[in-house]
Amino acid sequence: MHRALAFLALAAALAAGPAAALTPPELAKVVATIDERQRNSGDWKALCYMEAKEKGKTDVVYELVVYRRDEDDKQMFLFTKPRAEAGKGYLRIDKNLWLYDPAVGRWERRTERERIGGTDTRRGDLDESRLVEEYDAKFEADEKLGVYGVHRILLVAKPGVDVAFPQVRLWVDQATLNVLKRQELALSGRLMRTAYYPRWKKVFSPSKGADVWYPEEMRLFDEIEKGNSTLILIKEIDLRPLAANLFTKAWLESKSR
Amino acid sequence: MSIVSVEHVSKDYMLGKTVVPALRDVSLAVGKGEFLSIAGPSGSGKTTLLNLVGCVDTPTAGRVIVAGQDTARLSERALTELRLRTIGFIFQSFNLVSVLSVFQNVEFPLLLQGGQTRKERAERVLALLDAVGIAEHARHRPSELSGGQRQRVAIARALVTRPALVLADEPTANLDSETGGNIIDLMKEMNRRDGTTFIFSTHDPKVMAHASALVRIEDGRIASREDLDAARLAGGR
């Protein structure tokens, strides 16, 4: 299987033409650029749509606001639609992930691996990109993804760093350095999830003084439970500074009272 | 008029796939009150003949008429009924029902016949036991009696229904000669007293001598028939 994949990759690389392999410094630069382009030094607020499809079940859909304050490693989700879900939220502080349900007025401690709102989304999908910090990169091949020329890069988690997936494989657009495809693998190499990012948007960030890139559309396919998939759309971005006390339980509680 | 009429009777047995003829074209008539002895060596067919006359077997060919009935035409049930009402049996090895007392053994055919009160039965049974000389053993089981005594009981049983015909298959073969003699005397006495027809098989010349007629069988055929009474009368003994 692996050999077959490698062979296919090799064939693809040859087909892609004479594009040379990335040298280690080039590779490091590519990965750093991916992080850098998505980084926003200030606060971040996005209005998102999330849709989970599961075989034999009705779709689960949400509208939610995602908050980030990257320097403090804080993150919050506030669900706004459908009506019955409005006011529910997740609050992440360090390694703690809290779930709040206004219907019962209680906080529940969840794990970092929580499937957000019962979908296939992990909190990391909506977090800042930290590839340099978390992974060691290895160039695999240059090849084609659809009509686009891409670098295929394998990332392996650095020792001692706690990440959701110990191995990640990226297909990076050679022209724009946007990630187009991402495979997430278990330690054993088993494919867990495949993600596609077909549309990237940039927006000028005053705090960063440069453009911030974000994937407008994310498609997550569960490779274990085949047939399950999740779609995330980032509809709007708001880069104004957030209230200082926003990433607290008290703030989230106040939003649904 | 004869009580038994055997007309051109043959009887074959199957021994594996071979047919063994036991009787070949035998004809015989037995008149009422006869005391007929059938004699012949072992395997000569005398038991077969007795079986046919006794309605316990049916011929392969020919007719056996007992008490005016053609046995070949009777059902198994009817044959059984005929045996019960018309024929008494005396066996070589006595064949008493071991779990019944002497009295009950003799009473047995009467019970099968039915139609009599207990008193009537008792009178008849006791009279017969008296007649055969073992009244004092009425309550004993057959196993407590000697061979001769047992055969007396068997005679009583055979006679208790007052049958027209009594068949005895080697009745003395299992007895010493003295006892055997006594048994034949008893049978003869009964024959005389009630006029009951007796047919018995034997190969004991002493026993044959008591017969009124003697039929000899050899190889399934009747070799001779002698009228001993007539001979005796003629002989002036």
Place this chain on the structure above:
Amino acid sequence: MAPRRDAARVLLRIAFRNLLASPVRTGILGAIVLVGALIVVVGSSVLDSIDRGMRTSIQGSLGGHLQVYEARSEGALELYGGLRGESLLEPIEDFSKVKAVLEQVPNVKQVVPMGIDQAMVATGNAFDLALERLRGDVRRLEAGEDGPELRRDYAAHAAHVRRMVQLLRDEIAQAREISDPEGREAAERKSEWEALQRAATDAFWRDLDRDRYGSLEFLENRVAPLAMDTAFTFLRYVGTDVDAFFRAFPLAEVVKGERIPTGQRGVLVGKQYAEEWLKLKNARRLDQIKDARDRRGKRIADDEELQRWVRENRAGIREILLQLDPIRADALAQELRPALGAPAAEPLEALLGRLFAATDESFDGQYRIFYDVVAPKLRLYQIDVGDTITIKAPSKSGYFSSVNVKVYGFLQFKGIERSGIAGMMSVLDLMSFRDLYGYLTAEKAAEIRALQKSMGAREIDRERAEAELFGAADGALVGEARVAEIDEGALVKRREEERASAADLAAHVYSQEELEHGVALNAALILDDPRLLRRTEGDVRKAIADAGLGLKVVDWQEAAGLVGQFVTLLRVVLFTAVVIFFAIALVIINNAMVMATLQRVKEIGTMRAIGTQRRFVVTMLLVEIATVGLVFGLAGAALGAGVVWGIRVAGGIPAVTDLLYFVFSGPALFPRLGALAVGGSLAVVLLVAILSALYPALIAMRVTPVEAMATED
């Protein structure tokens, strides 16, 4: 008929005498028949009693007499759960319609709506719970409330948390000595330790009031995760109209607390469930030791399981220490010292160690001290009467739903209190059940569709995703966006009536109409006369068909699922055993009779020769064997009755497992001798005896009079 009677008399005489004539053979046949009858009588008496016990348990706890559920359901109704969890039932959308129709069926007394499911109950780890209490106080203080009582609570709760921090620090300090400080996650461990050290300082607690929320967040996010405890448990419940439930199931009773008031939300937690899963582990183990000693005559000295419990109790002291704030901990230590005869300075931990170090001699005293002195200061059950618990379940619409319900009491079923099958079940009000069930209403479905449409979400086939997304260089790959202003305040506008606070919901009294007009998963039917069950079942079926309700009807036994099949299983086992036994018996009796017949060929031939009909001979043989069957069968049945009586006198068959407890409908089974069992056993042994005599009878029938003639020379 006189001839017949004479013949019959001699026939019987011969038959009986034959039996007596061979006592050994008769004895062997008799013994077989006797044992057979004994097995059948005892077995069927026990089974009938089990059947009765099951009936009591199932009908009295959940089953009723009949159950109806949606015919389109994928799975079958299994009231007590199946191998693969809860039954997959389609909902009955409007229970009131079902009720209206079924109540009209003759002999139907009551129709009880039900919905059985399992859900998660967050119990929180001890640390989280203590922090949650403190947060409750902080919330009120920050909102401007004040008063001596609130201040007292606040101080006590804070002291409790502080004590927990100290206990946790001691514990982790020990662990640190063992673990490798230079390991992979050393940096993380170090930062954790620092956080813990900080939370244990006086300064931290002195400054608590300066930044209450900040301090709480620090404790919640940096300290509490270090205390690894289970944080939730699963509750199995039946959502029902509570009043109707208690009317329908006379075995149900509230043992602690009270019933859920009519029309209100609430839960009655299964007592046995509470004992096994919610009780403080140390208390539970003490109960188990006591039970093992008192009821099963076990001794700590020579039973490994009991010794293990004692060991675990000594290790479980931490759980008790965590529960006590400093004031109560001191008070407890003071009371324990004289009770245990301990030296004046002995600390609480050592005192508890002394308390739980039980031997056979000291156990009863220690048990009393625990319940008299320690228990009143503890929270014995994670969920207790008076609490409000949060139940969370994945709803049928795909979203998680949570409800808060008050625990009004503990529930048990009379007679089967200790059964884990019925005793695990809790009773939940129907409205809360429906919230958790989260049936996707047309309204909700429309809202979801509208949202999907407004977002312009496009579905993509997994197999062709890459071609569709990256197949054309259409310039969609990159684009420019403008910042927007997102106002979550406007987005999270919930309708006024939906903002009903938890307190409002808890106090709300729902009308009978509201209760009945809505989703249920199944309904129990209680009959006036259970003996007419089959007829009523037919009537109910007809009524459902006539009204076009599309429901499936099952009887209580089928509804009980796996548990209900237990009796069937036992029946199969007994039946198989009996069949095997009698098959062997048949062969033995047959053989013996064939031998007996062959021995009697001459006698039978003689009888046939002197005028006995075949029928007579056959009848004689059958009478012989039937006599054996009847006499020894009766003796066996009598012996069986004696055994049944003996079992009752000896205290019944003890229910050693939960399943048996349920099946026996009590702690022991008292089998009752049934006329049917005795009659049945006689019928069976007679039948077998006669069957086994058929072949010998055939042989006897074929004996010809010629056999009598056969000479022996």
